[in-house]
Amino acid sequence: MVVSALLIGYWAYRAFYNWLHEPKGLKRLVLGRGEILAPDDPHVLFLESHGYEVISGKHRVPLVVDLDGKEMSSRLYVDYVAVRNGDMYAVKLMRERQPLDWTGSGLRDRLLVFHLLLPELEGILLIDTEDNKIRTVKFELNEEPKMKEA
Template sequence: MIAAALLIGFWVYRAFYNWLHEPRGIKRLVLGRGEILAPDDPHVLFLESQGYEVVSGKHRVPLVVDLDGQEMYSRLYVDYIVVRDDSMYAVKLVRDRQPMEWTGSGLRDRLLVFTLLLPELEGILIVDNEYNTIRTVKFDINVEPKLKEA
C-alpha cells in the first residue's frame, strides 16, 4: 500500500507540476472529423493519386474577435486533413478570389495560424487542381536563418 500511495502521490505531483509550468493562455485547436467526403470529389481524388490519405473533410473553426470591447465573428477554414508517411498536413485549396502571395511574409500572414493552432502538423499543402500542383509549406519557429555563403 505504501508503494501505491507513493506512486499516486508522484502522479499527482507531476500533474500539478506540468499544469503549473504550462504556458499561460495556450489555446490548441482539436479538430473533429470535418465534413463527409464525397467519393467523386476531384480534390480528394487528386490528393489520393499523389499518395496522400485524406482523413477528414472541410473544418470550419468559429472565431470571436474582440476589438475594443466589440465582438466580431469570423471563421477559419481547413479544407482537408491528409496523412502521408505518418505525417499530417492541413490542406488549403487555391482560390481565384484569394490569391496566394508566394513570399515569406505572405505565407506567414496567411498560413502560420495553422501551425500555431495545430502543432502536430508537419506542414500545410497548397493544392491547385487547375495546374495539378501541390506545394508544401513548413514553418520552423525559433530557428536562426541560415546565412548564404559567398
C-alpha cells in the first residue's frame, strides 16, 4: 500500500508540474468535418486527379482580435483538407482579388498561421485554377540560421 501511495503521489506531482510549466496560451486548432463535399466539385476532382484524397470541405474558424481593448471579429478559412501517402495538407484556392507574394516573407506572412495552428500538416497546397497547377508550401523551423560560405 505504501508503494502504491508513493506511485500515485509521484504521478500527481508530475501531472501538476507539467501543467504548471506548460506554455501559457498554447492553443492549437482542431478541425472538424467541414462542409459537405459536392460530388461534382471541380477543385475536388482536380485534387483527386493529382493523387490527393479530399477528406473535408471548407472550414471557417472564427477569431476575435483585440486591438487596444477593442474587439473585432474575423475568420480564418481552410478551403479543403486533403491527404496523400498518409500526409495531410490544408488546401487554399488562389484568388485573383487576393494575390500572393511569392517571396519567402510573403508566403510566411500569409500561410505560416496554418502550419502553426495545425502542426500535423505536412504542408499547404495552393490551387491555381487559371494555370491548372498545384503548388506545395512547406515550412521548416530551423534551430540555427545557415551561414553562407565565402
